[in-house]
Amino acid sequence: MYSDISNWAKSKKVTLVAVSKFRAVSDLMPMYAEGQRIFAENRVQELVPKFEAMPKDIRWHLIGHLQRNKVRHIAGFIDTIQSVDSMALLETIDKEAEKHHRSVSVLLQFHIAQEETKFGLNMEEAVEILDRNRLTPFQHIRFAGVMGMASLTEDAGQVRREFASLKGIFTILKNTYFAEEPCFCEISMGMSGDYPIAVEEGATMIRVGSALFV
């Protein structure tokens, strides 16, 4: 239930991102009324109409794989793109955000699960992106941290190890590239089935959908 999870997140000092995909605006407004201001969608087609229909002080996050040709539809309003998984995508976000004279926060999505199908970077690709950013900084991008999804498995030990690996990646990147930058601070991990483990392993941000509606 929303208020239980929201209060729990507050007690743990982690940010609750309310995943609103597949839900009607009328199901989301009660959470807004209770104070929720960060919502997330995984598809641009669903995100844009909800942005238009809902109050403008909501900070919208995109959490699903983003095609470059769709970036322009969200560049004018998106707060954070959590699912950055390539240099090419970053270049497009930077260019489209510039047209709106704004910056977009991004999380680098890492592939930490065993499933082949999940999108995400490996360390080598992330290093390539951040080396390039060090040389010629993206002007309209704020690197805010990392994001990952654990395997869909009953094996809690495996889930925990995958979350720990994301925390390890975060720490390396933080120390290497962002030691002086407090804003590179987010570790987005944990969904309805595994967010308590994620928080134990260092999540600063949890992305919860279905559990909010039961």
Ligand SMILES: *Cc1c(COP(=O)(O)O)cnc(C)c1O
């Ligand atoms: C759907 C989704 C979530 C939330 O999943 P629930 O199991 O409904 O909590 C979190 N992260 C991503 C990337 C998602 O696509």
